[in-house]
Amino acid sequence: MKITAQEEYGLRCIMHLARKPFGETVNVRQIAQYEGLSVAYVEKLLYLLNRAGLTESVRGAQGGYRLAYPADQITLRQVLDALGGVLIADSLCSQFSGDREICVHHGGCELHSVWSFVADYLSVVFNRITLKHLVEGEARPLVPSILSRTDNTISLSERQPAEVIQTSSEGR
Numbered sequence: 001m002k003i004t005a006q007e008e009y010g011l012r013c014i015m016h017l018a019r020k021p022f023g024e025t026v027n028v029r030q031i032a033q034y035e036g037l038s039v040a041y042v043e044k045l046l047y048l049l050n051r052a053g054l055t056e057s058v059r060g061a062q063g064g065y066r067l068a069y070p071a072d073q074i075t076l077r078q079v080l081d082a083l084g085g086v087l088i089a090d091s092l093c094s095q096f097s098g099d100r101e102i103c104v105h106h107g108g109c110e111l112h113s114v115w116s117f118v119a120d121y122l123s124v125v126f127n128r129i130t131l132k133h134l135v136e137g138e139a140r141p142l143v144p145s146i147l148s149r150t151d152n153t154i155s156l157s158e159r160q161p162a163e164v165i166q167t168s169s170e171g172r
Contacts, residue, residue, distance in 0.1 A: 004083075004084075006048075007080055007083045010045040010079065011076075013035065013045050013046060014054065014055065014079055015134055016034060016035065017067050018135045019135050022070050025064035025066045048082055049065075051082070052082030054079065071131035072130050073130070075128070076127075076139075077127045124146060125143055128146050129142060129143075129146075
């Protein structure tokens with residue numbers, strides 16, 4: 001797993017929005033200045049988050065961006081997915097199979113089982129941590145309790161990305 005600069009900075013931008021009262025807009029320039037990023041880069045990140053339905057853009061003199069949902073309803077997994085992140089690719093092993101279509105170790109490969117196990121746990125943790133947890137400093141202490149309640153039988157629904165509700169941009 002590798003967190004890209006786009007994912008890191010995108011998280012910082014949406015966390016900036018999450019620190020504000022729900023519904024309050026923040027100007028792109030304010031976010032860029034606070035995070036030490038270019039306005040163009042922040043616009044790109046917010047575009048990705050907006051396209052995923054996690055943020056909303058508001059036009060006008062008091063315009064800017066705001067969260068589309070309260071911070072306790074947006075998960076870390078949704079944000080990472082919006083920014084293009086893949087926790088651990090299901091096709092990881094096939095990327096390194098050489099000239100073969102499938103891994104020479106298919107079936108009995110211990111690496112694949114480890115990667116799958118790690119991906120399952122990351123999915124559970126990222127699906128349970130919200131922006132509210134992150135901005136209020138509750139995420140780190142939450143992880144051990146999530147892991148202690150999670151056993152080796154992680155449900156398929158927890159492994160899958162959390163569903164992001166697509167919103168219409170009409171009327172905004």
